[in-house]
Amino acid sequence: MNEYESLAEKRIKSETKFHGDILHIVKDEVTLPNGNQATREVVRHIGAVCVVPVTDDGKVVMERQFRYPIDSVISEIPAGKLDSKDEDRLEAAKRELREETGYSANKWVDMGIYYPAAAYSDEKITMYLATGLTKGTRQLDEDEFLNVELIPIESLVDDIMEGRIADGKTQVAILKAAKLLGRI
């Protein structure tokens, strides 16, 4: 018996509890490895991308954005949901960067994936490093509000280490980008 077989849980039944615009909630009954049954509550999410856009002089294009669930304005890297389950992730990242900040980039590096909450959500975020930036005009939706600012990547690493960046994907992606760029 391999590791997957020895630890995996098997679905017995699945019930949709909420079908929203962004969140889809299911409550499943599963069989555990010891034969007992248990319940699993799961968020099904379309998936997302995020980008660390770094200028030639080592500054990151950051966003200040209100996040309703935590009732706070926080600093984040540009990010967004996929338009569809099978949208090309790099294309989605290029779109989000352009729409939210106005920047486009001529070099893109895939920095791997990130499950924000694998215990209860299937959301998968792909992280990119974008360099060779050119500034254009941003195209926010009428109902989208965020401020853009440029921050030196070393300052952001300090902010992360000192606990001043709350957002998970932003912490991971900036630490990875800083290490890739030899700035950590």
Added chain:
Amino acid sequence: MNEYESLAEKRIKSETKFHGDILHIVKDEVTLPNGNQATREVVRHIGAVCVVPVTDDGKVVMERQFRYPIDSVISEIPAGKLDSKDEDRLEAAKRELREETGYSANKWVDMGIYYPAAAYSDEKITMYLATGLTKGTRQLDEDEFLNVELIPIESLVDDIMEGRIADGKTQVAILKAAKLLGRI
């Protein structure tokens, strides 16, 4: 008008859509800064802690665990939900480390917080670095299944940089711990 006032959304009404054992889903109507109305779907979560336990010889106590939402066995640091909203977070971290791995630690460093998905969840995770480890006996629940393994922290940093660690909190907390310990 300060930044919060210029970006904040105001709740008009809130409706519970699912009240589960772990996830509590609300769908709220809000007023945007431009006066338009919008809908926000939010996961309310009790909160959690995670720990990077590092042995005297620089190895991290890691867990291999099945995660039902992504149907995979993945490597994670020890972590767990709070028992109650106002449980002391350090005490929760000590409990999770002891129960899941059998280890206790004589030095704890608060590495700050981490919002896994601030766009749609209020879950807040506090990250700790634990050193001065002593091994005891783990006390898993009857229905909890996970394997413990010790991995050098430098190897884990490589795994993160190469995209072999999928879990978000594990990526952040290990990169922070490695930097604090001068191993990055």
